[in-house]
Amino acid sequence: MLGRSGFAGIFSETTTWKPRLKKGPAAAATTTLFCIIFITLTFMASVRIDTSLFSAYNSRNVTIRISEKHKKPTKKLEIPLNCSIRNQPQSCPTNYPTSFSPNDLDPSSTPVCPDYFRWIHEDLRPWKADGITRDMVEKANRTAHFRLVIFKGKAYIEKYKKSIQTRDAFTIWGILQLLRRYPGQVPDLELMFDCDDRPVIRSKNYRRANTTGPPPLFRYCGDKWTMDIVFPDWSFWGWAEINIKPWESLLKDLKEGNDRSKWMEREPYAYWKGNPFVSETRRDLLQCNLSDTQDWNARLYIQDWILESQQGYKKSDLASQCTHRYKIYIEGWAWSVSEKYILACDSVTLLVKPRYYDFFTRSLKPLHHYWPIRDDDKCRSIKFAVDWGNKHKKKAQAIGKAASGFIQEDLKMEYVYDYMFHMLNEYAGLLKFEPRIPEGAVELCSEIMTCSSANGLEKKFMLESLVKGPSVTSPCTMPPPYQPRVLGKFYRNNINIIRQVEKWGNISDSQI
Template sequence: MRNSPSKNGSGGHSRNFTDAFWSPFVNKSGAGISPNRSYALVSLFILLIVGAFISTRLLLDPTVLLEKETVTSPTETKPQTISPKYPRPPTVITKSPQEFILHCSGNQTTGRNSYPATASFGDDDSKLPPTPTCPEYFRWIHEDLRPWASTGITREALERAKKTANFRLAIVGGKVYVEKFQDAFQTRDVFTIWGLLQLLRKYPGKIPDLELMFDCVDWPVVRAADFAGVNSPSPPPLFRYCGNEETLDIVFPDWSFWGWSEVNIKPWESLLKELREGNKRTDWVNREPYAYWKGNPLVAETRQDLMKCNVSEEHEWNARLYAQDWIRESKEGYKQSDLASQCHHRYKIYIEGSAWSVSEKYILACDSVTLLVKPHYYDFFTRGLLPAHHYWPVREHDKCRSIKFAVHWGNSHIQKAQDIGKAASEFIQEELKMDYVYDYMFHLLTEYSKLLQFKPEIPLNATEICSETMACPRSGNERKFMTESLVKHPAETGPCAMPPPYDPASFYAVQKRKQSTATRILQWEMKYWSKQNQTGS
């Protein structure tokens, strides 16, 4: 048989072939390899080894047929070599997001940054990355819109909201139109409209056509009792910054999320980072063991009453209270009103002004235990807060004694007090970040638009606006804060997933928990003061 192996394991023909192959490199005398042929022999030996290696790799790994590639990551400048030893990684094409900028040179054309009515996330939203469920307080959107759930919102009902509104805003075909009725206090209306423009930049093509009326005054005015009768008309849908239990106004994020130019309060995204850094400057246990408040006491009697709780020769109520003079602050460059530098007490007091106050979110963000004087109003996120978890309730009509007990309790329960302060600041940092503010606006407006029983139109006396027409003519803090809060590119994912509305049982459970916790704390307080009275201290 051809090439049959011999006893020593080598086929005869193979041996003859080998001998013939090597014979040119061997001296005829058999003394060994010829010196003048050593170089050729070494070269041939290397070629054989390399050839064998390549043959084996071709059999085992077909990817070696591909050339080595040098790939540069979008975030790296140093080339990264993909070795043919391993399978090729999946190709990921990272597309730089479209960036929106302000065009303030030359003609400020209305609509320059208007956004198409087509979706920006791609034709198939099912291909988007999964989004988290929205925070729990988003469920209140359903409650705020419940008065129109069965009837819808008619054109007639909308027009009745004009009575106190500062402006009408319409979104038609991805463009924004504003009809102004009356001036708002300071620049509340300006930065509210600016925030809505930024929402369209974040989710271009995703905001449905709609018309709404907005009232920038603090106090809600749509009284529920006026629309409780069987034959009563549906209430006018009126947007504003806060509500209460007796009214039906639709609650919307306030203007200060994009900056409060008159008092030098920065846009929320920037300020939130500064507050986070400010918390790190002093550990909770090393902070002043008192309750701190700084604000304008002249706007409400309840704040003037609070000032009676300040430390004096007669009383130590464990409070350190300061009146804020904004006129003086503006002249001195706001050196004493830096919010990130006011996290130096273990406890901070929140008390309403003429109505709800924008200061609540700044106070809650401080890691301090928020002592919340019983409020009468709520904004869009505060209904998600729980007593003894996010804040400590303080009695409205006996503030001084209630504050003194709260500080005493916290200083006697160090770990529990720290937990309350931390839970509040984490809520603000994680569940009230700017992405969620925009998502709340997105879901509220989307659900609102579903209730409209008419086709939204461009108001007759409205003006089309865009980011350029608002920001470019402005200067100072207004221009600075608009530039800082400008949404520069569309969102790369969709908004968070809207949670379902409360069912009666879960709604009752939330309300019951808040009430029972507040009652238990009041009982502790009464017991404390009863003991103090008995000992005469």
């Protein structure tokens, strides 16, 4: 389609046609005829004709496409919560739209999703050939905290047990916001969700030829030995217990924090603050702290969340912790939600070799988004990384900038929702049974969770992360699956880069 529209777009070539007018009655007739042609062409150019109906060609064989229908942009709707009057039982509203037409009905006009969306295909690959049966879903409830049923655009929850803190509540809240954002577009489905940290569906148990398919179990992280389906974690809608804001608000704060503290002006050390008592690898990290006899270029601090809560979280503001050129990410009991906060800081992320991944981290590249740190020799590895970065400031700064750019652009909240949307659509397409609402399930909606259930920070964060109304744009376009050859090359490249960095630690910096 040409870049210009209307009459000027049609006659946009360098040669301009001008009628030669004659004098007298014939001239008047010619003038009248020209005016009619001019008005007709102007009218045709002002309406949009479906490109499948016809194409106009000019003398240079340039195709001009005109659309027949002039579609008015869909007005953005804001639909507030409909809370019942006091002392009345809260119910779900009946006036929320069950469908909504976005502005960009042409799929070619929507952006392609970030590359990490391709892992949706990989996570669902175990069920691609034979699909998902009801028996498989039922077996996934052995460790699940709740069953989610989406039926005719509404959400129903069957709870089995309470999760740690409010993980289950904010995960369900996030799914309810997805339904508000894309009403009527999420298909009917049933799934089991486990809110604990570590994945549990072992791949080795389902390798034999006659074994039934693995139970499809959703959770927040996975590893190469398991087949759990990875989904965005609860903290994107807020972590009330430790006063971490919803992601959309926090992203803005982190960007402002980066603007306040320029990379060159930051402390030239590696920073980490957290709970070291949840894993052996974190306790081992503390050996790298500054001492009277050794400086490993690391500044490490123990986070006492009980004391912090008593003091009003004055020293745990994430946007105020982007003050060092380097920040350490290290796993705890499993993966840690802190990874996205660390990557967003403009600092070089020193990523201690991880075991687990969440839904977006598998597309991160060593030496582009982060600097890899050995797990079996942390202190020397950290010292080398910091020394190298302080001698090669522009290169180090570029790594930090690439990571924060990835977080700000490819992990903004609209893409989190689009990831959920595509994951649930792809999953629903594999179901070999008709979803149904079990007897023990209850309908949940944003009104029930906020108007009558939540209090304090929990309610505050839910209201802050509330989707105000249907999206006027479609979800991003799902990228295709990885070809095995491409995926193999991706793995090999990352492994080779990490091995090269490990070799650098054994030679002088001048040789790098």
